[in-house]
Amino acid sequence: MLGADRDIKGFLAKCKEAAEYIYSEASVGREILVIGHNDADGLSSIGIVAGTLVDLGAKVTARSVFRLDDLVATVPQGYKGLVIIVDMGGGSIGELESKIRDCHVVILDHHHPDKTEVPSDWTHVNPHLYGISGDWEVSASGVCHLVTREILKGNSKFAAIAVIGALGDLQDRGEKRRLLSLNEEIVKEAQERSLLSVSEDFVFQGRTFRPIHQAIASTHTPYIPGLSGDEAACLALLAEAGIEVREGDRWRTLSDLSDEEKSKLYNAIVAHLARQGYPTEIARDLIATVYELVREDRSSGLRDAREFSQLLNACGKTNKAWLGIGVAMGYRSWLVLEAHEVLEQYRSSLKRGLEIAMKNKEMMHHIVIVRVSDEVDVRQVSSIASILSNSQLVSRERPILVVGQEGGMIKVSARASPSLVEMGMDMGEIMREAASKFAGRGGGHKIAAGAEIPADRLTLFLLEVDRRVGDQLRRFSNH
Secondary structure, three states, X not given: OOOOOOOHHHHHHHHHHHHHHHHHHHHOOOEEEEEEEOOHHHHHHHHHHHHHHHHHOOEEEEEEEOOHHHHHHHOOOOOOOEEEEEOOOHHHXXXXXXXXXXXXXXXXXXXXXXXXXXXOOEXXXXXXXXXXXXOOOOOHHHXXXXXXXXXXXXXXXXXXXXXXXXXXXXXXXXXXXXXXXXXXXXXXXXXXXXOEEEEEEEOOOOOOOOOHHHHHHOOEOOEXXXXXXXXXXXXXXXXXXXXXXXXXXXXXXXXXXXXXXXXXXXXXXXXXXXXXXXXXXXXXXXXXXXXXXXXXXXXXXXXXXHHHHHHHHHHHOOOOHXXXXXXXXXXXXXXXXXXXXXXXXXXXXXXXXXXXXXXXXXXXXXXXXXXXXXXXXXXXXXXXXXXXXXXXXXXXXXXXXXXXXXXXXXXXXXXXOHHHHHHOOOHHHHHHHHHXXXXXXXXXXXXXXXXXEEHHHHXXXXXXXXXXXXXXXXXXXXX
């Protein structure tokens, strides 16, 4: 069925089938273990599924993991409950079959599957099996929402969390960074439930509650060289643009600016980038479609869906996934305060990681290699790759590979530009096939993928990736 024509009706029917199975297992008191990836989409997915099961009164345990080996280790030997794997597993069914075959398993994923068939007592819900792209049409959290709304009989209480997951997975590929296809249908669903509003504005962090200079300095997607992470430079920029940062004793926020002031700010950033020798196109991504969770307080840091996704990502990448899962499930109070502390620490760490990465770039024939030292947590490698790719700081014509190391293993995170993907580039396929040649494991999406390989195989692996990228580029040029 892989590669079939789009079959949305069949996909939604599969979501309903999975929902009925999960509901039946919960109804008879079966223990349920929900395991997912440790990024924003993964934690959103866990939050949606675990939150739904808690509403049902089910016996549920939720866990977040970094890699497949951690997933396998999390499932107790001889486990008799139901294992629900979210935002993982679809591309590793063959390996999972050999390691947790005796468990009852439901996989809710959006990664390219390595197999179309699963054991008869397993359930696999994946848009790719129905000709629907999991790269940009629906994320794992969207899949989880489409399943759980059937369990809750149409209740869309987690629709906004699915939007957060999609944004965290960088699926906002439409004009002005708009979500498309099934993601957009989920947005409409959340709007109808008065959970979400949609507008167009600057996408600086904390635009509704942070002082303007802090909001600009806190923004890393896109990363603005010379401004991101530097409040003093942002204050200087605002002064140069003639924008007042205070009104009496109160710091002004971006939401206080008039249209004329916003235009001045935009032009000042463009001029700043030009002076620094960076592409002025970076500024285009600063004005985009804004998704707001209207039931969240403006000062909570959870109202803007992209900021919410970054909070979840920070929790997942710093061994504090339990905080992010709790917030995604709907818990607030001290959990949110602690999660924000984690986010601020993560931003500082990420800034250091980006500074290291920008000093360690090298070109191969067809790819750009960015190496980070052991000062950088390998869980941050994917975030650094996304920021560099989306901010156009390295290359738009070549895929970027960010390389980090933990012990004897190398973690590689790869990104291709949307224009390369439109031409036919598939980084998920390249990373999977190259890693498999050198005792590693790889895969992912066409635009964003990753791999883990033994450290002593790194050079051979990079040469193989470079060769495969070159082969794909030559195929594009011949058509």
